[in-house]
Amino acid sequence: xxxxxxxxxxxLFSEEWTPKIIAESNGQLVKIAKGSGELVWHKHDNEDxxxxxxxxxxxxxxxxxxxxxxxxxxYVVPKGVEHCPxxxxxxxFLMVEPASTAHTGELQSEVTVAAEDQEWI
Amino acid sequence: xxxxxxxxxxxLFSEEWTPKIIAESNGQLVKIAKGSGELVWHKHDNEDxxxxxxxxxxxxxxxxxxxxxxxxxxYVVPKGVEHCPxxxxxxxFLMVEPASTAHTGELQSEVTVAAEDQEWI
Numbered sequence: 001x002x003x004x005x006x007x008x009x010x011x012l013f014s015e016e017w018t019p020k021i022i023a024e025s026n027g028q029l030v031k032i033a034k035g036s037g038e039l040v041w042h043k044h045d046n047e048d049x050x051x052x053x054x055x056x057x058x059x060x061x062x063x064x065x066x067x068x069x070x071x072x073x074x075y076v077v078p079k080g081v082e083h084c085p086x087x088x089x090x091x092x093f094l095m096v097e098p099a100s101t102a103h104t105g106e107l108q109s110e111v112t113v114a115a116e117d118q119e120w121i
Numbered sequence: 122x123x124x125x126x127x128x129x130x131x132x133l134f135s136e137e138w139t140p141k142i143i144a145e146s147n148g149q150l151v152k153i154a155k156g157s158g159e160l161v162w163h164k165h166d167n168e169d170x171x172x173x174x175x176x177x178x179x180x181x182x183x184x185x186x187x188x189x190x191x192x193x194x195x196y197v198v199p200k201g202v203e204h205c206p207x208x209x210x211x212x213x214f215l216m217v218e219p220a221s222t223a224h225t226g227e228l229q230s231e232v233t234v235a236a237e238d239q240e241w242i
Contacts, residue, residue: 001197002188003189003190003194003195003196005193005194006193006195023197025169025197025217025218026218026219028147028149028217048145048146049146050146050217068124069124072126072127073127074125074127075123075124076122076146
């Protein structure tokens, strides 16, 4: 695999809340996604989920606080912690999480993208 | 742990080739470092090493090619692959790697920073 230009990868898709895989490292996948509005409340029982925002504004609603992320800011949602991502229009962010991580955790929602449908770009 | 502003973390230190830990996720550490000039040839037998450049220009010299990384570009050095990082003055980059990863792999050099000396900021 060659080098990866993150902005060029963001230009390859427009779907929201549909993570695209851009790299793998030590069994973890690096994914990028675009978001707008609210996803759903969910948690990952066994996986921490690292977020870095590249454009826009991402709020990670937790049950006891809101984490507000501007470009250049990151946060790790610890395993087992319920969260609900909310994004300003055209927010771009990157995630690092184990390959085993389900999109919306144990929750099966109409917005859920199954692992087998998460594509490499 | 709260949110992390990556630029604010870079402002906290000036040492070169001295990774600082800013987060942990799934047993992997997120580190940031500044570099200038050439580090040393080394490899990590058991760990992939993910690099994202934030400022400047980082060349990852491999035995068979050079990977040239500008801001917003990333690369994963696969486990076992010899590499030598070379940076323009005041280059800033982020790494994600397992907590077990030794700074310069099996090589003990005068530039090596021992794991116990890699500090959280």
